Amino acid sequence: MPNEFELIAxxxxxxxxxxxxxxxxxxxxxxxxxxSGNELxxxxxxxxxxxDFPPDEPAHLVARKALRVNLSDLAAKxxxxxxxxxxxxxxxxxxxxxxxxxxxGLAHDQAEYGIHLIGGDMSSTSGPITIAVTAIGEAPxxxxxxxxxxxPGDTVFITGTIGDAALGxxxxxxxxxxxxxxxxxxLVDRHRLPQPRVPLGPQLIGIATAALDVSDGLVADLxxxxxxxxxxxxxxxxxxxxxxxxxxxxxxxxxxLATALTGGDDYEVLFTAPPAAAAxxxxxxxxxxxxxxxxGCMMALSDEAQPDVVVRDNMGRPLxxxxxxxTHFLDRSDPQ
Amino acid sequence: MPNEFELIAxxxxxxxxxxxxxxxxxxxxxxxxxxSGNELxxxxxxxxxxxDFPPDEPAHLVARKALRVNLSDLAAKxxxxxxxxxxxxxxxxxxxxxxxxxxxGLAHDQAEYGIHLIGGDMSSTSGPITIAVTAIGEAPxxxxxxxxxxxPGDTVFITGTIGDAALGxxxxxxxxxxxxxxxxxxLVDRHRLPQPRVPLGPQLIGIATAALDVSDGLVADLxxxxxxxxxxxxxxxxxxxxxxxxxxxxxxxxxxLATALTGGDDYEVLFTAPPAAAAxxxxxxxxxxxxxxxxGCMMALSDEAQPDVVVRDNMGRPLxxxxxxxTHFLDRSDPQ
Numbered sequence: 157m158p159n160e161f162e163l164i165a166x167x168x169x170x171x172x173x174x175x176x177x178x179x180x181x182x183x184x185x186x187x188x189x190x191x192s193g194n195e196l197x198x199x200x201x202x203x204x205x206x207x208d209f210p211p212d213e214p215a216h217l218v219a220r221k222a223l224r225v226n227l228s229d230l231a232a233k234x235x236x237x238x239x240x241x242x243x244x245x246x247x248x249x250x251x252x253x254x255x256x257x258x259x260x261g262l263a264h265d266q267a268e269y270g271i272h273l274i275g276g277d278m279s280s281t282s283g284p285i286t287i288a289v290t291a292i293g294e295a296p297x298x299x300x301x302x303x304x305x306x307x308p309g310d311t312v313f314i315t316g317t318i319g320d321a322a323l324g325x326x327x328x329x330x331x332x333x334x335x336x337x338x339x340x341x342x343l344v345d346r347h348r349l350p351q352p353r354v355p356l357g358p359q360l361i362g363i364a365t366a367a368l369d370v371s372d373g374l375v376a377d378l379x380x381x382x383x384x385x386x387x388x389x390x391x392x393x394x395x396x397x398x399x400x401x402x403x404x405x406x407x408x409x410x411x412x413l414a415t416a417l418t419g420g421d422d423y424e425v426l427f428t429a430p431p432a433a434a435a436x437x438x439x440x441x442x443x444x445x446x447x448x449x450x451x452g453c454m455m456a457l458s459d460e461a462q463p464d465v466v467v468r469d470n471m472g473r474p475l476x477x478x479x480x481x482x483t484h485f486l487d488r489s490d491p492q
Numbered sequence: 493m494p495n496e497f498e499l500i501a502x503x504x505x506x507x508x509x510x511x512x513x514x515x516x517x518x519x520x521x522x523x524x525x526x527x528s529g530n531e532l533x534x535x536x537x538x539x540x541x542x543x544d545f546p547p548d549e550p551a552h553l554v555a556r557k558a559l560r561v562n563l564s565d566l567a568a569k570x571x572x573x574x575x576x577x578x579x580x581x582x583x584x585x586x587x588x589x590x591x592x593x594x595x596x597g598l599a600h601d602q603a604e605y606g607i608h609l610i611g612g613d614m615s616s617t618s619g620p621i622t623i624a625v626t627a628i629g630e631a632p633x634x635x636x637x638x639x640x641x642x643x644p645g646d647t648v649f650i651t652g653t654i655g656d657a658a659l660g661x662x663x664x665x666x667x668x669x670x671x672x673x674x675x676x677x678x679l680v681d682r683h684r685l686p687q688p689r690v691p692l693g694p695q696l697i698g699i700a701t702a703a704l705d706v707s708d709g710l711v712a713d714l715x716x717x718x719x720x721x722x723x724x725x726x727x728x729x730x731x732x733x734x735x736x737x738x739x740x741x742x743x744x745x746x747x748x749l750a751t752a753l754t755g756g757d758d759y760e761v762l763f764t765a766p767p768a769a770a771a772x773x774x775x776x777x778x779x780x781x782x783x784x785x786x787x788g789c790m791m792a793l794s795d796e797a798q799p800d801v802v803v804r805d806n807m808g809r810p811l812x813x814x815x816x817x818x819t820h821f822l823d824r825s826d827p828q
Binding site for chain 2: 179182183185187188189190194196199200201202204207208229230232233235242243274275276277278280281282283284286290292293295297300302304369384
């Protein structure tokens with residue numbers, strides 16, 4: 157195994173080419189400034205083998221997931237991604253081939269999203285592979301889409317389909333043995349590699365009143381918007397867009413609807429907008445070849461009521477869920 | 493143990509107060525823009541229990557070290573720190589009291605350096621505590637002090653004293669049993685809590701031709717400047733400033749001079765400047781109550797020679813060292 161400096165020179169410095177402020181990773185800091193009229197949006201996420209991805213996941217997929225979960229946050233707020241920093245903590249079971257494959261995944265997504273690595277750090281560990289990414293994007297000053305701007309009467313929209321990633325994780329855990337192979341493979345792919353809505357996101361500025369990406373789960377993330385916006389929300393379960401594969405899984409086992417609605421890792425954009433924006437949203441949907449579906453609406457809180465999310469079934473009855481979404485430290489104490 | 497959201501609300505959201513772009517950690521991204529005429533300087537570092545700090549280190553010291561190693565890089569380049577992001581990866585042996593103590597360490601240093609937490613992430617792990625910090629500072633556009641600007645004839649300067657942290661680690665490893673208790677305690681303190689040269693750093697803009705902070709070790713870090721500046725350097729071992737405690741340790745065991753000169757974690761500023769700058773540097777030294785010592789000089793490379801660092805003893809003889817400094821992945825394959 158080459159030493160840290162050799163690894164950086166061989167695999168990571170090439171990823172900094174094309175961004176002058178990265179200084180080829182040969183200096184101690186990187187420099188970045190927003191374009192005139194813009195400000196920088198920053199986001200960090202950390203993923204851990206055995207918690208956030210399977211320990212035997214191919215390195216290039218791990219790299220792309222580590223990057224994409226951050227790009228998804230930037231996109232959901234309307235920021236265009238520019239650069240990222242990477243902290244890579246590796247056990248001594250990781251060999252140079254793993255690092256080469258990891259770097260190739262980063263290179264792939266850098267080309268896809270037009271971004272550059274500008275800094276990082278490496279350390280060794282007695283524990284699992286741990287990867288922290290800090291992504292930096294930019295957006296017009298004062299225009300990013302916050303969590304707190306939803307208004308009573310706004311429609312709730314979601315991009316893409318919901319539940320695939322959570323159902324994909326169920327496939328990996330062998331919890332969906334009767335699912336056909338093609339559906340299973342589709343869901344696992346959706347779990348492994350998020351598709352952040354990078355080109356679409358910035359177009360939602362001026363349209364969306366509140367937005368975030370679905371990472372904790374649709375219901376939990378809509379609750380985040382409700383809490384900060386001081387509103388409640390009602391969504392229609394039948395309006396939540398499902399992929400064909402998710403529909404097969406749920407038809408096989410109707411309990412899996414809860415998995416879809418509350419599971420995490422969708423990395424779709426959940427946003428609110430006035431009903432009058434529907435036509436403009438329809439145009440964006442076609443322009444970016446991205447389904448965008450209305451799934452419910454925001455409502456004023458009655459006196460002293462707490463922000464809440466209600467999911468209704470076909471008959472208008474509220475559904476209830478055992479768990480609303482993923483949190484690291486709740487799950488830990490969960491006996492399951 | 494409270495869940496992730498409760499922990500953030502209780503311990504980390506208060507650390508974001510006072511920085512509007514952090515949105516109280518209640519949104520998905522944070523916003524930051526440099527002041528007019530400035531650009532942002534970013535740096536990330538990751539530290540791992542059992543590798544970068546002892547597993548039983550008090551949490552507030554771990555927090556402050558995680559923060560300070562990054563502030564040190566910003567300072568050495570001439571950037572003033574403004575904000576940071578934090579990724580905190582915790583095994584289930586960590587309790588709420590640890591997190592409270594950790595946050596109190598961050599609060600202490602935020603007050604000391606005038607900075608704010610603006611974002612972060614938490615995850616659980618089956619491995620050791622792992623902490624990644626990304627610090628963001630700012631500096632006048634195009635003025636940060638690079639590694640590559642040293643010129644032949646420049647004097648090499650160092651702030652503070654060198655070797656204390658590495659000798660402090662030797663104390664913790666019981667390798668200096670004959671050292672008096674007061675000296676041992678001083679060295680251990682220096683190992684535990686770096687003192688980044690935050691107020692001094694930005695004053696070196698326009699004076700220093702090249703700079704970095706000493707983290708890998710004096711000789712290895714000076715070699716970094718040599719490599720990028722395409723120069724060699726000679727330093728006089730007797731000119732390298734040592735604390736009284738380090739001097740006692742080295743007097744007891746002269747081999748420890750190598751530990752001092754090549755050990756890491758000093759977090760002092762190593763910089764080059766023309767000899768004519770000595771008077772201005774003397775003023776800064778008094779103004780910031782920070783010793784700054786000339787320890788050698790930079791020299792042109794002769795044809796085809798490689799950048800090199802020579803350390804000379806009192807008699808002008810070159811000293812040689814078994815290892816020039818710390819790297820994570822060399823040490824791993826080292827049978828010691």
